[in-house]
Amino acid sequence: MTTTQEALLPGTRRALLHRIAVAQAEGRAPSLVAAVVRDGQTVWHGARTSVDGHGPDESVQYRIGSITKTFTAVLVMRLRDEGLLDLADPLEKHLPGTGVGEATIAELLAHTAGLAAESPAPWWERTPGSLRPELSDVLGEQPLLHPVGRRHHYSNPGYTVLGALVEELRGAPWEEVLRNEVLEPLGLHRTSGQPVPPHAGGWAVHPWADAMLPEPLEDLGRMAPAGQLWSTTGDLARFAVFLARGDDRVLSAESVREMRTPAAPAEAADVLDGVTYGLGMQIQRQGGRLLVGHSGSLPGFLANLTISVEDDVAAVVLANCTSGLLLGAVGADLVRIVAEAEPRIPEPWRPLREVDPAVLDLVGQWYWGTHAFGLRATADGLLSLAPLADGGRRARFRANGDGTWTGLEGYYTGELLRPVRRADGSLSHLDLGSFVFTRQPYDPEAAVPGGVDPEGWRGIG
Incomplete structure (x- = not known):
């Protein structure tokens, strides 16, 4: 994928820069980097402040948190497409003894399996994964908080279970499978489980003072399939193209479309916002525009990937702070700016090749x-x-x-x-x-169920 800044008009580029500049300044992020994709190409990249004294470019890694879940979902969908599992299969069929085996693969992907949102204490995002070496340590003694399949309840342990499922059926570690089956085929060479220089450091910004505190960078261990990955705007831009169009080396267009299709009911509080979840992808309607993708956060980092398939525009936004920024809103705004300032030009009309x-x-x-x-x-x-x-x-x-x-x-x-x-x-x-x-309303010559009154249409008199 090449970067062609000239592909956007100067006014559009300035509007994009203004949006991330406002986000970085008001959100008090040590650094913020963003990219916009259109028609399968990166057409804009922007950054505010610096990492290690340099403005972050497309190859600087940030931790992407729960965007990792979308990668894990891709691995599960590959297993389905190969016939190694069915999404309707109960987990117990492929990964016995977890204690949550009645949940189906689809329910785990859509966060409707009833699992708890987090693993038992201590706080898994700020402690070593070595404290949770077994799946039972991640799930705890009471892994189910809700009836299986009844409601959407976002669950990090649920995606840990899916990572374990991938390992069971592939006979290899989750990250190795991910690299071989997704990262390498798609050319995501700067996406990894551990940070590889150049990368940003994670920071907490004091809520009442312009002061910063470094956040710990923990290896999540068993929890890795839920949030371990580091990536760049360049790699996530390529991933966005894949999620919009598919790539037969990884998943077909039909399978990624299935991932983007709602598979979970919206929470009552989200109904007015039109927010729901597919198979490893967040879905929302904002300003009349259907947006898909995923957000992510871990101590020290925020991330967002937003795609409008209809507009063929996507945005990636990464920052190295624990809180203070609503990157989902920033990503949606970047997509909107491009889609409204430079609407997609439709394909030329062409006649049928053959007339049947x-x-x-x-x-x-x-x-x-x-x-x-x-x-x-x-x-x-x-x-x-x-x-x-x-x-x-x-x-x-x-x-x-x-x-x-x-x-x-x-x-x-x-x-x-x-x-x-x-x-x-x-x-x-x-x-x-x-x-x-x-051909006619209630045509009497057609076989209309219930028949058509033989006197036909009439007036009121």
């Missing part, structure tokens, strides 16, 4: 009862169903090769669209998951 008469027979106006819809054949080989007025269900459909089509999104995801023909071969209606779509 059977497909042309399907397109046009259809009615579900009295609701009007348009069905269009698009150049990518799909069918697109959309309401002709606001407020209806819309979806795209992929051909199955036998005359039927499968829904790809929204209410009709996975549902079958089946053209139904009369004895003479003419098109009667569409069956969409048992709903009948007709």
Whole structure:
């Protein structure tokens, strides 16, 4: 990935710099570094103050905390895609004896397994991982706080368990598997379990004085899959491209899309904010924009990775302070600045390569009862169903090769669209998951369930 600062307009670059400058100054961060990705390329990098007397660049490591969880989730999804597990499998099937074996792999990924948020005392982020050498030390005597599968409750021990699962099925340490299967293929050469110079030191900033205190840098041991990693804006920019587009060397576009799909209910307090969780990824709607990614924190460090797939823009923000900054808000603002100042230019319209008469027979106006819809054949080989007025269900459909089509999104995801023909071969209606779509509202010539009144439409008199 190359860095092309000229790819953004000067006004956009200044707005980005202003945003991180305000964040660093008001948040009192010893240093802050950020990058923006657009169209698969890093198009901007900015930094405030210094690390070891130098302005941090794309290769300076910061600790990324819980962004590590997304890396761990990628490893689990690879196991699924290889057929070594199913996300619906109970943990006990693959990793027996944990005491939380009834939870499924998907529930652990989505933080709905009912596990506690933290491991038993002492505070695991500020103490050596050697104090918790076994999985039982991480889970404690009462690992479950909630009924399995009933609610979203963020859990660091849950991702420790997933790391142990990876080790069990791969027969190798978690970090070794991560390097071989994710970091090396994606070219993330500056991402590691231990800091490699140049790297930032972690600091606590006094809440009532402009004074600093160094934070301890602990090896998390068993807890590593939940938050151990160090990385850079350069590497996380590459990772953001992967999470938006997939890479068949690691995970397909379909599998990373699955990770970005909500898999956990939102907490009551988060409903208005539209915040939920996928499979190793945080999801929220902010200002009408759907954002995915993950945040991270450990004593001395804050990190955020934010992606708008629709805008094809992502932002990475890293700082070396324990608190004082809301990096999620900064990341969202960086994405918004680029998306609004320089909106994504759509791909040129192109016609279909080949025109299939059977497909042309399907397109046009259809009615579900009295609701009007348009069905269009698009150049990518799909069918697109959309309401002709606001407020209806819309979806795209992929051909199955036998005359039927499968829904790809929204209410009709996975549902079958089946053209139904009369004895003479003419098109009667569409069956969409048992709903009948007709050419006219309640067409009397089509097989409408419940029948159509033979007297037809009438006035009130």
